Amino acid sequence: MILICISIFLVSLAFLLLWGNKTKAKKLPPGPKGLPILGSLLKLGANPHRDLHQLSQKYGPIMHLRLGLIPTIVVSSPQAAELFLKTHDLVFASRPPHLAAKIISWDQRNLSFGEYGSYWRNMRKMCTLELLSHAKINSFKTMREQELDLLIMFLKANDGTKVDLSAKVSTLAADMSCRMVLGKKYIDKDLDEKGFKAVMQEGMHLAATPNIGDYIPYVGSLDLQGLTRRMKAIGKIFDDFFEKIIDEHIQSDYKDDKNKDFVDVMLGFLGTQESEYRIERPNIKAILLDMLAGSMDTSATAIEWAISELIKNPIVMKKVQNELETVVGMKRKVEESDLEKLEYLDMAIKESLRLHPVIFSIPKKARVIVNSWSVMRDPNAWTDPEMFWPERFEESNIDVRGRDFQLIPFGSGRRGCPGLQLGLTVIRLVVAQLVHCFDWKLPNHMLPSDLDMTEEFGLTMPRANHLTAIPTYRLSG
16 A cells, blocks of 8 residues: 555656646746645635635636646636637637546536537537427426426415425426426436435536546546545436436337427437437437436526525515516416516526526636636626625626626536526526415524525535425415
């Protein structure tokens, strides 16, 4: 064991000296010097986005640091983000080798971590045109209404009783996602005894956790953090589940175009030489995981945070409810056709997405981390950036779709979220319905100002603790 450690040290030292000689002459952005071999890895704790934000306050909006042996650029302002995500978008459009994605996402065949090139472009085109088109999103409108009605019925039946709203929103998002992506709902144990949400969250957490094997590659096989073992376990759960899903769809009766789910659409391209997509089973599984995780985890997280902020800010909550009373009335629930008229609701959701971005963006081989959490708290771009204040968007054209770099909760450029429109539709509808149908108060006489808003780090950043609240039905119909 001692000989192994000495060997690792000597190889590391030789590599470091060679690397240092190559980079010494280069003019790099400011940043912490870091330790030999480890670089600045030890500066990243349980919440790397906050740690990087603190470092950027000292070293600036374009910061260089070494994570292990990997040179890394951290971007923390809207102007810097625009440089990397728009001006030089093509240069930084790829993804570096990433162990979690290789193990969990079938050798990085997914959109989130796939290497930029013809395969990635074709897969994104397929997802955008065949799976996430306006017509396809509209085809699931009735399904969304049905699943949301089930949640409203449950909450109405528990009027005046404390409910775990995080758990209920998570179940709603999972059910919607499964029906849209897989064709039907699956109960928790169909995926694993841990349940859908827990397995998805662990996969997202493993993908985001700084892995020493990615930053000091030649020690990766030692699995010093135990991450590889956990990745393989989660990867097998996903592989077994999606194999079963694909087999079920192949064996099922023919469906017309109107009733095809995402699996049916992709199976139509399976093995064909006529289509530009030319996909096989591993590609389908990787895209399915992307779609399921993207539509399920990000939507649930965004809804949780929006409701949390509204409960914590009763004046804003009342303004949203007053708008809903005016536009929708008190005799019926919100419909998707109402959403475009709900301007203040839209401002409140924008503000929640600004404070609680649902994507941690990591865009060529010198890694670039666009810390969207930090970008959207830049005091040069926002007045009172830590304050929840939807009115900042009044008479403002700032949008969440990636063209305004001070507000990029869904990313921007080539690697921006392709499911943005679907996500926004679900978030707006669910938040509007929960706020319109119910008044909310916190249990145990807790004041709104006392609500814990701590986040948990991951590719999405959900609440660290579940949101529990007491609903009171407020409609007359």
